[in-house]
Amino acid sequence: MTSSRPSTATPPEPRTAAAGRRTPRRKGRGNPYPYVFYLPAGIIYTVVFLVPTIMAFYFSMTRWTLFDSTFVGLENFTDFFAEQNLRIGFQNTLIYAVSTSGLKVVLGMALGVLLTSRLKLRGFLRSVVFFPVLVSTVAVGITFSVLLKPDTGLVNKALALVGVSGPDWLGDANTALLSVAIVDVWKGVGLATVIYIAGMMSIPRDYYQAVAVDGGGAWHRFRYVTLPLSWPATNSVIILSFIGGLRSFDLIWTMTRGGPGFTSDVIASIIYKQYQAGFFGLSTAGNVILFIVVTALVVPLTRFLSAREVPA
Amino acid sequence: MRALRRSGAEVAAFVVAVVVFIVPFSFMVLTAVKDELQSAELDFAWPASWPIVENFVAVIEARDYVLLRAFVNSTVLTVGAVALLVVFCSMAGFVLQRRKGRMGTTVNFLVLTGLIIPPAIVPTIWVLQGLGLFKTLPGLILVEVAFHMSYSVLLFRAFVAAVPRELDEAAMIDGCTGFRLFFQVIFPLLRPVTITVVLTTSVAVFNDFVNPLYFLPGDENATVQLTLYNFQSQYSTQWNLLFMDIVLITIPPLLAFVFFNRKIVAGMTAGAIKG
Incomplete structure (x- = not known):
């Protein structure tokens, strides 16, 4: 991203200076919006983000120690999919992303409707729901892994009060991933809610009045206007x-470390595990797979969603 | 009857919010101020004794004051990354909004790419190692800047669109172009969005766990999130100290929340809808 200014500064400029005052002075200094402004951001972006992203495609096909690499073709990728544990990670990533984003849409919309209504506690509730967004994920993860402990955890003690014996949320292969997903929703639903609130506040009042004139109730208001x-x-x-769900790592890592066994591993946690184990090529292959998964899902999804976005 | 039902709904919403959101936070604070023995029970009981100061001092002194150093590191990291983000991204966002063309299209594409694509971890380490910046604070600052760049550029670009072009033209008549135009005329006008960017990115950088884990490993120059992670394994018996650490680390975002709640919410929703 280099500046094209020197090459575009046209040579005959100084001569025309006599013709008009403003333009030559302006052109003499180049465009008023010089491309140099891209330079600092561009350098950092290129060096720290773009180059590694492109190099990842090469290094994912090598056995790599950071200092030297031997080309092994697609071996890392076949390893990735041949191993049961790694395949689970692939599946879990999708389950995690779909379930968290689905729940955030449903709960965020419900909370948005609730918190744009005429509740007296609206302000308080908005703050309470939003605050977890700003708390560190590690802190949330540690706190909930304590609250979800099988015998001493608060959640199961509360369930015991009503006669339900709760499972070992994080220790059971069937519930571990979903428990983490629910905590993720707990932490992130506040952001979904404020986005919905902003969206709902911008709906003109007239539409609701029109529904009222036609004798519609609360359900009609929601179904035909708000939704x-x-x-x-x-x-x-x-x-x-x-996107957040597909890339998610920190919460899963602080709560289960991918366990029990490999049952709650996602691609991002496998990348970390392989990195820790020194398999840099394999780890980078995981990165490339994540890259492909994210692009292959998010780009069509964006297209699909914005195609449906018909301005009312 | 209707009023009754309304207040019934209100009470229900309140109770649910308290149980779901307030209880976990109360649990953090209560456990943080208990003594070691009682905190090990991990229940919701009222503290029998209140060794607040002792716990606080113990956490600070743990592992040769690692937490204090971590707070210094996290502050340097946050301030450094946010300062660079503000200056560089406002410049880029300004030109991106004002000057269309093939370059602009390319940059827009790169910005969206940065929003969507997960960074490649080990190759980034490889690059930083080559530059001699791996396991250093400046290296981590650059990483944070690169990874939060797209979001900040988008916010600045959107705000610049609302600054009238006539202003640029007036300044140009006075001979102000390029750097002077931007820093003397435009940048001061970007104050509202600058505050938004500062708040949202500093919360994000301060709370970041993944990047310090990869790019600044080791206890020596840990960030606060890493101390928490390291304490988790070390303090498997001293829950009060672990939770005191959690409480201390939650204070900076809490302060940001108390003073700038509206700004933060506005920034995050704007970023979401523009992105």
């Missing part, structure tokens, strides 16, 4: 939380 007109909000909640 269709908050589509842009739904759109961004889906995209944001779906």
Whole structure:
């Protein structure tokens, strides 16, 4: 991303200076919006993000120690899919992304409707729901892994009070991933909610009055006004939380470390495990797979969602 | 009857919010101020004794004051990354909004790419190693800048669109172009969005766990999130200290929340809808 200014500065400029005052002075200094402004950001972006992303495609096909690499073709990728544990990670990533983004849409929309209504506690509730967004994921993960402990955990103690014996949420292969997903929703639903609130507040009052004139009730207001007109909000909640879900690592890592066994591993946690084990090529192959999964799912999804976004 | 039902719904919403959202936070604080023995029970009981100061001092002194160093590191990291983000991304966002063309299209594409694509971890380490920046704070600052760049550029670009072009033209008549135009005329006008970017990215950088884990490993120059992670394995018996650490680390975002709640919410929703 280099500046094209020197090459575009046209030579005859100084001569025409006599013709008019303003333009030559302006052109003499180059464009008022010089491309040099891209330079600092561009250098950092290129060196720290773009180059590694491109190099990843090469290194994912090598056995690699950071200092030297031997080309092994697609071996890392076949390893990745041949191993049962790694395949689970692939599947889990999709389950995790779909379930978290689905729940965030449903709960975020419900909370959005609730918190744009005329509740007295609206302000308090909005703050309470939003605050977890700003708390560190590690802190949330540690706290909930304590709350979800099988015998001493608060959740199971509360369930015992009503006569239900709760499972070992994080220790059971069947519930581990979904428990983490629910905590993810707990932490992230506040963001979905404020996006919905912003969307719903911008719906003109007239539409609701029109429904009232036609004798419609609360359900009609929701079904025929709120739901269709908050589509842009739904759109961004889906995209944001779906991308976040596919890339998610920190919460899963602090709560289960991918366990028990490999049952709650996702691609991002496998990347870390392989990195820790020194398999840099394999780890990078995981990165490339994640890259392909994210692009292959998010780009068509964005197209699909924005195609449905018909301005009302 | 209707009023009654409304207030019934209100009470129900309140109770659910308290159980779901307030209880976990109360649990953090209560456990943080208990003594070691009681905290090990991990229940919701009222503290029998209140060794707040002792716990606080113990956490600070643990592992040769690692937490203090971590707070310094996290502050340097956050301030450094956010300062670079503000200056560089406002410049880029300004030109991106004002100057269309093939270059602009390319940059827009790169910005979207940065939003969607997950960074390639080990190749980034490889690059940083080559530059001698791996396991250093400046290296991590660059990483944070690169990974939060797209979001910030988008926010700045959207805000610049609302700054009238006539202003640029007036400044140009006075001979102000390029750097002077931007830093003397435009940048001061970007104050609202600058505040938004500062708040949202500093919360994100301060809370970041993954990048310090990869690019700044080791106890020596840990960030606060890493100390928490390391304490988790070390303090498997001293729950009060672990939770005191959690509480201390939650204070900076809490302060940001208390003072700038509206700004943060506005920034995050704007970023989401533009993105």
